[in-house]
Amino acid sequence: MNALNRYVDKSFLIIDDFAEFRSSLKNILISIGANDIDIAVNADSGLEQYQQKHHDVVLCDYNLGDDSKDGQQLLEELNYREILRKDSIFIMVTAENSMEMVMGAIEYSPDDYLTKPFTKQTLRTRLDRVYQKKTALNSVLTELNKQKHESAVNECNELIKARSKYTVTCLRIKGDCMLRLGLYTKAKKIYDTVLQQREIIWALMGRGKSWLGLGQYELAISDFDKIININHSAVSAYDLKAEAFIALGEKQKALETLDQACKISPKSISRFRLHGDLSVDLTQFDKALISYKKVLSLGKNSVVLKEEDQLHYFNALIKSLATATGSQQTKLTAEFNQNLLQQKKLNKENQQFLICLNLIKATYCIEVDKEAELAQTVSDIAIQLTKMSDSIRGFLRDQLIHSKSHYPQIIESSKSISDFCVSNSVNENKALNILWANEQFIKGLKAEQKKQNLEAIKIISEAYQAADFNLTIALKLMTLIIQEFEAGAPADKYMQLFEHSVRTVKNLDPADQRFTLFRKHLKSIKTILAR
Incomplete structure (x- = not known):
């Protein structure tokens, strides 16, 4: 199609909470030939409209207001639920150019991002570049939309044979497909071929992931270090390097690596979740508490927040509270009581989560020597477990394991609780090798x-x-x-x-x-x- 008319039959979705910018951006799109333009004022509306129409182009603001998911969380949910089509163009728009905001904007790999204000020509240039690429790769993207990674590899091979200008991109997609299929040896061969020519970050990243899949953790760390030396802001390399250190039992090195990653891009729930878990393992409970609070803050409107996140926060809070003194202990105690009551109200229909909250209350009673309250709480837990009709869920099992491993008196003081743990194979944590x-x-x-x-x-x-x-x-x-x-x-x-x-x-x-x-x-x- 003629470049002047290429957007005439394309559908656009603008997601922004400011009416003035929505109107301005719509006018720019009309001026480059767009006719089919939908508007969303928040993430939920944008998600609903995209699900219905699967727009060709999405222009989404990063900050969508205090009461909405932000643009990163929307993109995260689109990817998590596998709603976003591979042939759709998703461009993130930001009003700030700080490192934190930019890294947050690109964390989930939009096709491009723009910083406000931008001109019509800037938008057109970015759109054209992504459009041309996705058009040339249409046969590959069609197969990826169907989750047919083997077929996508075949389509890539055809484009490579035809000497497409996007041959390097095809190699990158092939490697990605092999990783998604768990074919790590084949993936590594693709990345080795590219790296024989020169060291490219995406190829080093892919080979590092291949090494992880093959259990070769030292080699993976070597590739991730090469990436970091080339680009110290390549945050995914820090994450994967930390995973490799954990696999080797080097938890302190893993935590130090994630310290760096969290500073570079403090917008990832999974990163702060792991940072908190490592801090707990290394008995750095104050540090863990900060990380879990960050998880809950980032997860306020996120699809990836889990029940365990709230429970891990409480467990870390109790440990911090137990070692605190004076005004700090008073402050943490008030925080604990307030949040425990709030969670009981929010989860009054979630029977198993309420049991977890009582297990946490029992833990608190042990740490602050409230014996009478502990006895009543243990009795309440026993009654709750007896009445429980559903199969035990993962978060309840984990909280019981936590209690059995660190506060065995909770389990041992009640035959009902002990019997429940035996019948549901709840065992204390084992030493790792x-x-x-x-x-x-x-x-x-x-x-x-x-x-x-x-x-x-x-x-x-x-x-x-x-x-x-x-x-x-x-x-x-x-x-x-x-x-x-x-x-x-x-x-x-x-x-x-x-x-x-x-x-x-x-x-x-x-x-x-x-x-x-x-x-x-x-x-x-x-x-x-x-x-």
């Missing part, structure tokens, strides 16, 4: 390569039990068990391991390629867990 787990994982991968799936499951399950926080091991175990269940394995075989591995994998950031594997298997996961 991380290096042995890594060695076992490599052995398991070799067994899988030889098509010895049962042996691979046996070895990798041992690795997972020795390091159940490891996302790479959990994902591989989950995938192998699904294959066995689909091949007819008995319902009770591997079930407990499967449930645990799924809960670990659910912690993946939706922006992570590995999350695609989880989503791909979601139907099978639900079917298996319903048995």
Whole structure:
């Protein structure tokens, strides 16, 4: 189509809370030929309209008002729920150019971003560039929209044979598809080919992710360090480097790495969540409390906030409160009581969450020596557990494990609670053997390569039990068990391991390629867990 008319038949969606800017931007779009323009004043309206129409171009402001999700959270939800089409153009618009705002704007990879104010020519130039690229890659994007990553790779190969000007982009998409399919060796070969020519950040990132998938954590760290040396603001490299350090048992190094990442881009829920978890593991409870508060603040309107986030905040708050003195202790006590009451009101229909809140109250009573109140709270928990009719949910299991591991008197002082834990396989945290787990994982991968799936499951399950926080091991175990269940394995075989591995994998950031594997298997996961 003639460049002058290319936007005549395209649909546009403007999402902005300021009427003046909406009107100005609409006029600019009309002046470049757009006819089909929809308007949304907040994220919820934008999400609803996009779901109905799947606009060709979305221009979304970053800050959409105090009572709305921001633009980053909207993009996060579009990706998390797999609503955003690969052939749609999503451009983030920001009124600020601070590092925090820019990094937040690009955290979930919009096609481009613009800083207000901008001219008609600037917008046209950015739109044209992305439009031309997506048009040339249409056959690939069509397959990606269908979640057919193997077919997308084939389409990329055709474009590469035709010497497309977007050959490098095709290689990048091929590598990404291999990662999403869990084919880490094939992905690495693609990135190696690119890196033989020169060191490019996306290829180093892809190879680092491949090394993670293959359990080669030191090699992954080496690639992530190369990225950071090239661009110290490449925040994803810090995140993945921290994951590699965790897999190696180097939690202090992981925390220090995330300290840097959180300063560069303080807008990621998953980053602060992990930062809080590491701080707890290293008994830095005041630091953990700050991180969990940040998670709750960022998650106010986010689709990825979990029940566990609120519980982790309370657990850290109690630890900080127990070591505080004077006015600081008074302040934290008031914060605890106020928020506990608020959560009970907000979650009055969530039976299992209310049990967790009472477990937390019992923990508080132990830390501040309120014996009479502790006895009543334990009695309340026992009654609640007896009345519970649904299957135990992950967050309640975790809170019970936390109590059993750190405050065993809560469990031991009530036969009803003890019996419940036994019947639901609630066990205290075990000592981890991380290096042995890594060695076992490599052995398991070799067994899988030889098509010895049962042996691979046996070895990798041992690795997972020795390091159940490891996302790479959990994902591989989950995938192998699904294959066995689909091949007819008995319902009770591997079930407990499967449930645990799924809960670990659910912690993946939706922006992570590995999350695609989880989503791909979601139907099978639900079917298996319903048995």
